Structures are given as C-alpha cells and as structure tokens.
Amino acid sequence: MSVTLYGDRKSGNCLKVAWTLKKLKIPYSWVDVDILKGETRTPEFLRFNSAGQVPVIKLSDGRPLAQSNAIMTYLAEGTDLIPGDRYDRARMYEWLYWEQYSHEPYIAVARFQMAYLGRSREDLDPKLHERGAAALRRMEEAFTGHRYLVAGRLTLADIALVAYTRMAHAGGFDIADYPAVDGWVARVEAALCIEEPR
Numbered sequence: 001m002s003v004t005l006y007g008d009r010k011s012g013n014c015l016k017v018a019w020t021l022k023k024l025k026i027p028y029s030w031v032d033v034d035i036l037k038g039e040t041r042t043p044e045f046l047r048f049n050s051a052g053q054v055p056v057i058k059l060s061d062g063r064p065l066a067q068s069n070a071i072m073t074y075l076a077e078g079t080d081l082i083p084g085d086r087y088d089r090a091r092m093y094e095w096l097y098w099e100q101y102s103h104e105p106y107i108a109v110a111r112f113q114m115a116y117l118g119r120s121r122e123d124l125d126p127k128l129h130e131r132g133a134a135a136l137r138r139m140e141e142a143f144t145g146h147r148y149l150v151a152g153r154l155t156l157a158d159i160a161l162v163a164y165t166r167m168a169h170a171g172g173f174d175i176a177d178y179p180a181v182d183g184w185v186a187r188v189e190a191a192l193c194i195e196e197p198r
C-alpha cells in the first residue's frame with residue numbers, strides 16, 4: 001500500500017494520520033493544503049472531498065478517503081493498533097467517537113481560535129474551556145492505574161487522542177493540572193517518535 005495524504009501540517013487531525021502511516025511503515029507522500037488560505041474550499045478540492053476538509057488520503061488506485069479516524073482505521077486494519085479482542089476493539093471505537101464529539105470540538109477549537117486566529121483566552125466562548133477541562137479530567141481518571149486507554153497498549157485510541165491533547169496548552173489549558181495525562185502524552189510521543197513541537 002502507498003497513499004497520498006492531503007493535509008495541513010499544523011492540524012492534529014492530519015498529524016494523527018501521518019503518525020499512523022509512520023508507525024505502520026506505510027510509504028506516503030504529503031500534499032500541503034493551507035486551510036487558512038481556503039484551499040479546502042476550492043471547486044477542485046471539493047470535487048475530491050465534498051466535506052471541504054483535511055485530512056483526506058488518496059489511495060494508489062485514486063479513491064479518496066476522509067475523516068481522520070476513518071482513515072486511521074482503514075490503514076491499521078489487521079495490525080496491533082486495533083485490538084483483536086471484540087470488547088477491547090469496541091472500547092477503542094468508544095474513545096474514537098468520544099474524541100470527535102467531546103474532546104476535539106472544545107480543545108482543538110480553543111487552540112484554533114487562539115493559535116490560528118490570534119484570539120485571547122478571555123475572548124473565547126467559556127464553554128470551550130469548561131467542556132475541554134471536563135474531557136481532560138475524564139482522561140486523567142482513565143489513566144489512574146492504566147498506561148494506555150485500551151488493552152494496556154498503544155492503539156488508535158491513543159493516537160487519536162494525543163493529537164490535540166498534546167497541544168492543549170495552545171488553547172489555554174494547563175496540562176500540568178493533569179499529571180497522568182501529561183505522562184501518557186510523553187509515553188505516546190515516544191512510542192510514535194513524534195517530532196513535531198507541541
């Protein structure tokens with residue numbers, strides 16, 4: 001398998017796909033798409049992904065696939081990144097769905113508004129920090145007595161959730177308030193050989 005990844009290098013959703021490709025040693029090329037320049041909304045891009053978003057991958061036969069967690073699941077099928085046990089696999093999906101609905105919309109959006117749009121913490125909707133902090137508290141509890149989210153080892157759940165958790169500070173969250181999460185971030189960064197600065 002070899003794929004082309006269309007992405008923005010500052011986007012956690014795109015980086016998590018790149019880390020999965022790297023971990024699985026799947027050859028890929030990266031095509032830069034600048035979301036701030038509107039490059040996901042051109043007619044040409046919308047023909048490729050009508051959702052107007054990155055990441056998208058193009059398979060070697062030309063077929064596109066979007067949605068970061070769907071892409072990671074496609075890439076990792078049959079590998080150790082997806083538990084073989086049915087219950088553990090369902091738990092992994094539980095975290096993946098939760099990431100998109102209850103973590104990313106608060107932590108990634110706070111970071112986007114502060115780091116990309118230059119807004120101050122005070123200017124943000126307070127709900128972003130209330131809900132983002134609730135997500136981090138839930139993760140802190142999950143790591144009590146556990147080194148990874150599911151099955152005691154690295155799975156797609158960790159890759160999906162580390163993407164924006166490691167950048168939470170840029171959204172006005174203090175990760176030092178969540179020491180078990182902080183330790184897990186370092187563990188996952190080491191396991192994935194993540195080089196991008198936090």
Ligand SMILES: N[C@@H](CCC(=O)N[C@@H](CS)C(=O)NCC(=O)O)C(=O)O
Pocket residue numbers: 008011012013014035040041052053054055066067068069100
């Ligand atoms: N649920 C999607 C979210 C993708 C997403 O929000 N992409 C952003 C960058 S992180 C984007 O392409 N924004 C540009 C736009 O909406 O025009 C995923 O996980 O892939």
